[in-house]
Amino acid sequence: MSALLTIHQLRVAYGKLHAVQEVDLQVNADERVCLIGANGAGKTTLLKTIAGLLSSTGGSIHFNSLSITHAAPHDILKRGIALVPEGRGIFNQMSVAENLALGAYIRSDKLAVQRDIDLIYQAYPRLGERRHQAAGQLSGGEQQLLAVQRALLSRPKLLLLDEPSMGLAPLMVEALFVTLNHAHQQGVALLLVEQNARLALVHSDRAYVMETGRIVLHDTSTALAANPAVGAAYLGL
Ligand code: ATP
Numbered sequence: 001m002s003a004l005l006t007i008h009q010l011r012v013a014y015g016k017l018h019a020v021q022e023v024d025l026q027v028n029a030d031e032r033v034c035l036i037g038a039n040g041a042g043k044t045t046l047l048k049t050i051a052g053l054l055s056s057t058g059g060s061i062h063f064n065s066l067s068i069t070h071a072a073p074h075d076i077l078k079r080g081i082a083l084v085p086e087g088r089g090i091f092n093q094m095s096v097a098e099n100l101a102l103g104a105y106i107r108s109d110k111l112a113v114q115r116d117i118d119l120i121y122q123a124y125p126r127l128g129e130r131r132h133q134a135a136g137q138l139s140g141g142e143q144q145l146l147a148v149q150r151a152l153l154s155r156p157k158l159l160l161l162d163e164p165s166m167g168l169a170p171l172m173v174e175a176l177f178v179t180l181n182h183a184h185q186q187g188v189a190l191l192l193v194e195q196n197a198r199l200a201l202v203h204s205d206r207a208y209v210m211e212t213g214r215i216v217l218h219d220t221s222t223a224l225a226a227n228p229a230v231g232a233a234y235l236g237l
Pocket of ligand 1: 195
């Protein structure tokens with residue numbers, strides 16, 4: 001398997017607080033990887049750093065064998081990494097259509113973008129019906145689907161997702177993972193941060209466990225789900 005994202009000895013700090021410490025992590029092409037860990041473990045910090053929203057204080061990040069360690073967010077997006085941030089990052093006052101259009105701002109093939117948006121409206125009729133309404137009027141689940149589809153409109157090779165299931169009803173969580181698995185079947189690799197470890201391990205191939213800024217375990221998701229220490233700490237077993 002070829003490495004798509006390779007993180008080596010990454011460190012990120014907020015002043016004196018070392019939120020990410022010597023992290024090594026890899027996502028291969030076509031892989032679904034999840035990152036689990038308690039509140040404050042450093043998961044969001046790691047995703048934001050990959051997306052270029054935070055600067056690292058040491059170590060390196062390579063994507064497709066090229067360094068993106070100090071690249072700007074729009075450059076990282078152009079290279080093929082899109083982030084669905086915690087809390088979705090939907091612009092509530094803007095329409096559904098305007099939110100989607102933002103996802104495609106790096107693309108110049110405007111006809112293909114419109115075709116992709118039409119396909120989204122076909123697949124998600126609720127988004128289609130409400131295309132001219134403010135995105136803030138959508139339900140939480142619909143907003144999360146909008147956020148994922150907006151990110152996919154940049155045609156990423158790797159999608160970073162920060163707590164996508166947070167606050168969603170079980171049926172919406174199911175719909176969300178159908179969407180993510182479909183994207184994965186289309187060749188998009190996933191790096192998923194989830195508080196819901198059970199869900200994350202079911203929907204991933206490999207998993208990393210993060211505690212106070214460090215990766216303390218990594219293995220196939222099946223092996224980690226069967227690991228008694230993971231079961232006790234994260235699966236309530
Ligand atoms: P959660 O699941 O609660 O989002 P997390 O694993 O994503 O947790 P981070 O949000 O990355 O963890 O936080 C890692 C550490 O960095 C925590 O101690 C947090 O308090 C701290 N932190 C996060 N953002 C900032 C910030 N902007 N300024 C200072 N400290 C921060």
